[in-house]
Amino acid sequence: MPSTPHPIAATTLPLAEWYRGAARDLPWRRREFHDEYAAWGTLVSEFMLQQTPVNRVIPHLEAWLARWPTPRALAAASPADVVHQWANLGYPRRALWLHRAAIEITDRHDGVVPRDVDALLKLSGIGDYTARAVAVFAYGDRHPVVDTNTRRVLARAVLGQAQPGSPSRRDLDLMDAMLPVDDADAAVFNAAAMELGATVCIARAPRCEACPLIETCAWVAAGRPDTGDTRRRQAAFEGSDRQARGAVLRLLRDAAPRAVLLETVLPEWPDPLQRDRAIDSLIADGLAEADGEMLSLPR
DNA sequence: AAACCGGGGCA
DNA sequence: TGCCCAGGTTT
CATH class of the missing domain: 1.10.340.30 (Hypothetical protein; domain 2)
Known part of the structure; x- marks a missing residue:
């Protein structure tokens, strides 16, 4: 046994x-x-x-x-x-x-x-x-x-x-x-x-x-x-800063290796302040780079 | 300890 | 629509 x-x-x-x-x-x-x-x-x-x-x-x-x-x-x-x-x-x-x-x-x-x-x-x-x-x-x-x-x-x-x-x-x-x-x-x-x-x-x-x-x-x-x-519960994605960041980065990826004019970044985004905030935070994270009026992936 | 960070697939 | 995903960093 x-x-x-x-x-x-x-x-x-x-x-x-x-x-x-x-x-x-x-x-x-x-x-x-x-x-x-x-x-x-x-x-x-x-x-x-x-x-x-x-x-x-x-x-x-x-x-x-x-x-x-x-x-x-x-x-x-x-x-x-x-x-x-x-x-x-x-x-x-x-x-x-x-x-x-x-x-x-x-x-x-x-x-x-x-x-x-x-x-x-x-x-x-x-x-x-x-x-x-x-x-x-x-x-x-x-x-x-x-x-x-x-x-x-x-x-x-x-x-x-x-x-x-x-x-x-x-x-x-x-x-x-x-x-x-x-x-x-x-x-x-x-x-x-x-x-x-x-x-x-x-x-x-x-x-x-x-x-x-x-x-x-x-x-x-x-x-x-x-x-x-x-x-x-995770915060809603729709309308979030994360969604805005994702949209900006997708745009930069699609344009790469070229930079884009800042004015052409999501001009129709519902909340322009949120769009600008997304751009700034991407730059702060090193995921994007600004050069004058141009924005691109980080060099 | 809680907030923040993407995006897609599935019930 | 809400939930979930072989997490990590920051505050």
Whole structure:
């Protein structure tokens, strides 16, 4: 008669087995991807995946890496080319951060993406998630990797709550306590938790009937209570400054490499003050550049 | 801790 | 229409 399964094994083993059979075939999970681009490929993919869904990232990722296959190659590019190549991925400041990170990697790390989490955290645009994702998925080290999917899986399977609370260090601590001891097993556990949250334990209508953790899930055991959505509603996009910024930047991308006359930038925009505010903020962010009466992508 | 930052897909 | 997305930075 075997003893009661270790609480970690109770989730680790079914999750790992499920992942072997259910993991999507994504570019950054292929052997050739790592052979060709090493940790740089993982880093670029993680930048693009920050708040942009997987399916929208894939074509952009391949085009980006084909053009700039190393940190040194990207570091030598102009900001204008970088912002233009980023296209409509959204949150264009990420493009500048990635460019800056490439320069930092070239200057401070001899063109090699660092392996150390603290070194990764010092790079532009890299926070808790991305630093650990690179260390784990590119280098195979043992760290907790916690994204929005993992936080939801932990909230339900472990804490018995329908939705995660606001992000905090506790997420990392909890995931750290659950990680298998072995490096490779820990990496699979990290990836599997994210995959489960992305494909089964999804935000709106979780597919519990397909979940490998249904036997031990605290939320299911509690009768799937609606514990209330603690997240904050995002402000409306229509009529927002973000929409104005996006419209200006799209115009600059379409005109590139040429500059445009300031007077010709969204002359019909409903709120001229908002348009001017958008232009100023883009310049402040380094996403646009003014030269006299002309506006363009940053040189 | 909260605000800000794009854009598209889907119910 | 509202919700969601392999987050990070700034205040």
